[in-house]
Amino acid sequence: MKSITLFILLCLPICLLCQPYYVISVKGKVSIDGVPLQKKDKLTTTAQIYFSSSEAVVFVVSPGKGYYYLSPQKVKKENTNEFFLSLKEALIPTKQFRATSTRVAYKEKALYFEDLYDMMGFFKDRVLLFDDGIYLLDREEITLDSLHWFELEYQNGNKDYLKVMPSKKDSLFIPHQWFVESGPITGTVHATLFYVDKQDNRRKKIGQFLLSVESANSIKEELEALREIKEITDDQLFFNEQALPYLQQYYGNVDAARVWELVNREKK
Amino acid sequence: MPWKKRLRIFFLAILHAVFMLGLTFYWLSLPYSFGDETFLIKWTSLVKKSLIGIDPKPDPERFLFVDVSKTKTTIDGPNAFGEPSPYYREVITDRQHLAELLRMIVDYGADSPLVFCDVLFADETPADSLLQAQIDRLGKKILGVGHLQEGTQLLTPQLSMPYALSTYQASQGIFLKYPLLLADSLKTAPVVLVEQLHQKIFRKNGIFYRLDGKLSFPSPIIDFKIRSSDFKESNDPSLPQFTIYDLGFVLESEDYMEEQDLEAFFRNKVIFIGDFKEDIHQTPFGKMAGSLIVCNAYLTLLEGENIISFWWMFFMIISFTIISYRILTEQKVKHPRWLVKLFQSKFGQILLNALDEVFFLTIMTVLSYFLFNIHINILILLIYVKMVEYLWKNWRSFPIWNWRPGNILRKKKIKLQ
Numbered sequence: 001m002k003s004i005t006l007f008i009l010l011c012l013p014i015c016l017l018c019q020p021y022y023v024i025s026v027k028g029k030v031s032i033d034g035v036p037l038q039k040k041d042k043l044t045t046t047a048q049i050y051f052s053s054s055e056a057v058v059f060v061v062s063p064g065k066g067y068y069y070l071s072p073q074k075v076k077k078e079n080t081n082e083f084f085l086s087l088k089e090a091l092i093p094t095k096q097f098r099a100t101s102t103r104v105a106y107k108e109k110a111l112y113f114e115d116l117y118d119m120m121g122f123f124k125d126r127v128l129l130f131d132d133g134i135y136l137l138d139r140e141e142i143t144l145d146s147l148h149w150f151e152l153e154y155q156n157g158n159k160d161y162l163k164v165m166p167s168k169k170d171s172l173f174i175p176h177q178w179f180v181e182s183g184p185i186t187g188t189v190h191a192t193l194f195y196v197d198k199q200d201n202r203r204k205k206i207g208q209f210l211l212s213v214e215s216a217n218s219i220k221e222e223l224e225a226l227r228e229i230k231e232i233t234d235d236q237l238f239f240n241e242q243a244l245p246y247l248q249q250y251y252g253n254v255d256a257a258r259v260w261e262l263v264n265r266e267k268k
Numbered sequence: 269m270p271w272k273k274r275l276r277i278f279f280l281a282i283l284h285a286v287f288m289l290g291l292t293f294y295w296l297s298l299p300y301s302f303g304d305e306t307f308l309i310k311w312t313s314l315v316k317k318s319l320i321g322i323d324p325k326p327d328p329e330r331f332l333f334v335d336v337s338k339t340k341t342t343i344d345g346p347n348a349f350g351e352p353s354p355y356y357r358e359v360i361t362d363r364q365h366l367a368e369l370l371r372m373i374v375d376y377g378a379d380s381p382l383v384f385c386d387v388l389f390a391d392e393t394p395a396d397s398l399l400q401a402q403i404d405r406l407g408k409k410i411l412g413v414g415h416l417q418e419g420t421q422l423l424t425p426q427l428s429m430p431y432a433l434s435t436y437q438a439s440q441g442i443f444l445k446y447p448l449l450l451a452d453s454l455k456t457a458p459v460v461l462v463e464q465l466h467q468k469i470f471r472k473n474g475i476f477y478r479l480d481g482k483l484s485f486p487s488p489i490i491d492f493k494i495r496s497s498d499f500k501e502s503n504d505p506s507l508p509q510f511t512i513y514d515l516g517f518v519l520e521s522e523d524y525m526e527e528q529d530l531e532a533f534f535r536n537k538v539i540f541i542g543d544f545k546e547d548i549h550q551t552p553f554g555k556m557a558g559s560l561i562v563c564n565a566y567l568t569l570l571e572g573e574n575i576i577s578f579w580w581m582f583f584m585i586i587s588f589t590i591i592s593y594r595i596l597t598e599q600k601v602k603h604p605r606w607l608v609k610l611f612q613s614k615f616g617q618i619l620l621n622a623l624d625e626v627f628f629l630t631i632m633t634v635l636s637y638f639l640f641n642i643h644i645n646i647l648i649l650l651i652y653v654k655m656v657e658y659l660w661k662n663w664r665s666f667p668i669w670n671w672r673p674g675n676i677l678r679k680k681k682i683k684l685q
Contacts, residue, residue, distance in 0.1 A: 020529045021505065022521075040524040059501070063525065064329060064532035066509030067501040082497055082553070083318035086310070114338070117365065117516045200524070209683060245355045 021024070021060040025140070028056025039143075111255045115141040116195060116206060123193045123207035126252025131216040133174035133255065135166075144172070147198040152178075154191035154211060179213045188212045212251045219247070220262045239263045277596045284596075284656075285588035291652065292584065293576075295645045297486040299447040300437040305645055306444065308630075309489065310552035312637050322638075325493060326567055326629040332380075332537040333559065336387060337545035339365045339515045343393050361387050361543070363395040368519050369541070370402035370410070376527070377534025381465055383410045384457065384628045386434060386542035387560040389425040390415075396427060403429045411460060416450050432460035434562060443556075445487040446478060446565040448574070458565035465538065466570065479569065488574035489643050492553050493567050494560060512544050573641045580640040587632045591625065595657045600624065625653050 021043040029052035030037045037049070037058060049058065049070065057071040113119045113135060119142075138142065142149075149163040154264060156179075166173045191211040195204045223243050232238040243263050247254045317323035341363075345356035353509075366387070373383060383406060389396075391590050403410055412431040415423040425431050433456045436446050448459045449472060455463075459470050468480040477484045498510045513533075520532060542559030549556055568574060593599075600621075629646040 019505070020526070020532065022525060022529070042526070042529075059503075062505065062532075063521065063529050064508070064535060065505070066328065066511035068505045068509075069501055069503050070505070071503065081318055082495070083314040086314055115516055116520075117339065117362075121362070193298075202523070249354050 019062045019065055021062050021068070024059045024061055026056075026058050026089050028053055029057050029168065032056050041069045041091075044186075055158075068080070111257065112136040112138070112140045119193070119206050122253050124209050124253075126188070126210045126212065127191075128214065128219075128247060128251035128254040129174060129179075129197070130214045130258065131176050131217045134258075135172045135174075136170050137172055139170055142195075143197075149196050150206070151194040151196055151203075152188050152191060153194065156189055176213070176215075211227070211254065216262065219259075223247075223259075223262060271325070273609040278593065281589050281592035281596055282585070284303065284592040285585050288588040288592070288649070288652070289581065289584050290642055292649070295648055296642075299445060299450075300439045300644075301442075301489070303373045305489075305643060305647075306440070306442050306552050307645050308595070308633060308646065309444065309637075312634055313492070313552065316638060323493075324424070325498070328510045330537060331494075331510070331537045331563065332376050332534060333510070333512040333544065333563075334369065334515050334518060334539065334541045335512045335542045335544040336361045336366065336541060341393075343391060359392065360391060360393065363389070365395055365515055365519060366541070367395065367398040367402045369515055370399070372518065372522060372530070373534055373539065374402065374405045376530040377537075377539070379408065379536055380534045380539055381536070383539040383541065384461065384562065385412050386457075386540065386547070386557070386562060387411060388415055388434075389411055390423055391429050392426050400427050403427060408464075411457070411464065413457060414454075416454065420451075422451075422454070429537065430460075432457040434558065436561075438549075441550055443490075443551045443561060445489050446477075446561070447487040447586075448484065448569075456479060456565075457562050458569055461538075461562075461566040461568045479574065482572070483576040484574045485576060485642075488568055490561070490565050491568050491573050491641055492551065492556070492564050493571075494564055496556055496560070513542075549593040571641075577640065580636065580642060583636065583639070584632075584644075587628075591628055591653060594624075595653065595660055598661070622650065622654060626639040627648055629653075 023041045023043070024038055025039060026037050031050045031052075032041075032043075032047050043049075043060065051072045054071075054073045059067065059069050059071050061067050064121055111122065111134075113122070115138065119135075144167045149167070151162060152165055152174060153160065153162045155161070163178055166175070188210040189265070190208070192208045193206040195206055196202075197204065223246075226242055226246060227238055230238070230242050232242060239260055244254070244256055244259055247259060300438070339362045340359050341361075342357040342359055344354050345350035345358040347353035347356050354527065366385075370383070373380060389399075403412075408430060410429060412425045412427070412429045413434040414425065414431045416433055416435040417423055433450050433454050435450060436443060436456075438444075446456060446458055448456060448470065450456060452472075455470065462468050462479070463470055470480075470484075471478045477486045494510060499512055500509065502509050518533065540559045540563055542557060544557040544559065547558040549558055549561060626646075629644075629649055633644045633646050636644055652685070
């Protein structure tokens with residue numbers, strides 16, 4: 001493997017002395033002094049960056065100056081002359097496909113969190129869990145490995161429980177089995193979700209909420225009863241106008257995709 | 269033509285040029301633009317900035333752009349009875365996260381001159397007290413926004429904070445001009461930014477607007493100095509870049525960045541907080557975020573491109589005098605035969621006759637833009653000029669003391685005979 005060395009002369013030009021650079025992402029194998037470069041690493045003024053291949057790239061940010069990418073490869077300059085781009089757009093306009101309808105519900109996709117702030121927006125106030133909770137995460141933004149995980153702390157009766165949430169690929173789970181094992185839960189329990197970062201020795205509170213744990217069957221029965229009262233046969237209509245608002249009002253934040261699975265009669 | 273008559277026509281041409289200048293002022297002072305202008309403004313600007321390369325940029329390190337598009341939450345919206353209802357959800361910017369950002373600015377951005385928060389706090393939310401506390405800490409260093417709906421209804425922020433209007437009028441949905449004043453007395457955001465950051469004084473005396481004592485257009489056409497294409501990643505760390513940071517990124521950076529690096533985020537920067545994904549407007553340069561439009565409007569005022577200079581007026585008077593003189597002496601460019609053959613219909617002949625003025629007015633607006641950065645409305649000027657030409661041709665030979673309807677009809681009858 002050809003080693004390509006790139007020296008960043010941070011110590012020479014005076015203006016660069018004042019500018020720190022933090023690593024956002026690394027593509028390929030890149031190291032400093034033999035240590036592989038990680039996200040959030042700070043590049044020092046005497047950094048010697050080693051790129052293992054010409055395709056390796058480091059994407060960095062300087063808080064005062066902006067985003068940059070460092071690569072041993074000469075990057076092809078794209079033609080960004082606005083006049084010619086506008087002329088091209090005027091003569092050969094780009095075609096776009098536009099929908100004449102709006103998406104009103106998440107039908108197929110499970111709950112997806114892009115970052116911790118997304119999770120904070122969901123795991124707060126009140127949350128409903130029926131059967132296993134399955135949550136998709138953007139692994140680029142939320143690290144999950146042996147040094148990073150989520151913990152759920154909750155109280156049932158007089159006892160406190162602390163469980164590590166299992167994860168697989170892009171998914172995070174809250175197993176319904178936990179609450180069966182710890183004793184039947186009636187009503188709601190106080191719960192707190194934490195994000196543990198062992199690397200930086202931090203435990204970040206994501207949210208404190210009232211957790212309602214129900215079985216899928218009981219929620220399904222409740223929704224069927226509601227449907228009979230409202231006399232709505234259309235699944236989508238019932239889902240948008242009755243089922244989801246009803247659960248959100250009486251139980252709190254809920255995974256809409258799982259609610260759709262209960263409501264959708266067509267697939268049965 | 270005897271020299272006395274020529275002199276009379278020359279003075280008449282100057283008088284008419286002054287009148288045309290007055291009309292131009294009026295049209296340029298309108299808060300909206302005419303449809304034809306967009307095409308001309310776009311392409312003259314592209315030629316100047318992109319082809320010729322006259323495109324001075326402000327220093328990217330003077331600004332910090334923070335995007336709140338990914339930091340949203342929902343609140344109960346009003347139902348049919350006007351009552352808040354959980355079945356009606358409204359999406360708003362998360363004020364708790366915004367409060368955290370302002371707290372960071374207070375803690376690490378002591379020398380930030382101003383925070384412009386282009387988020388309209390039109391509703392009450394549970395997190396308002398948190399946000400208000402941080403706004404109070406910033407005091408006069410923060411500027412919020414209000415909105416003038418349909419030109420009459422003023423929407424002000426629910427929180428107690430200094431604010432200015434971030435409203436403009438658009439024709440055909442395209443932004444071109446930012447009015448400096450709305451509803452006669454309400455200053456818009458770019459004006460307040462210039463006043464607060466550079467201690468310039470904006471005043472309106474009757475129909476005249478003055479910025480720092482100099483005569484200004486009431487609704488200048490904005491020069492887009494920072495455009496969407498300027499935001500990109502670079503592979504040259506020595507050059508500062510225009511960058512939009514997600515609000516979440518700035519907040520999370522406190523977890524791993526050192527204090528002096530966090531200070532670098534805000535040091536000496538004017539901070540623009542807005543939604544750079546959803547608050548999008550159509551401009552001659554394509555789609556652009558509202559906050560960026562305000563920034564460009566502020567830069568236009570800062571560079572004095574709204575000022576009516578003596579040399580621009582002199583240039584306009586000379587140009588209008590030439591056009592007026594040509595009308596009054598009925599000078600025409602001789603068109604080539606092939607062109608005359610092409611435009612044989614009556615409508616075609618009208619078009620052909622208009623070509624001279626189109627040519628002159630186009631040259632005028634191009635020069636006006638290249639030399640003074642001021643676009644002028646050529647379509648409406650063209651219509652006016654053709655009207656004057658028609659009236660001059662048909663009415664000038666008729667002595668004014670004989671202008672009675674009966675006499676006019678008699679003259680037409682004689683002509684037909």
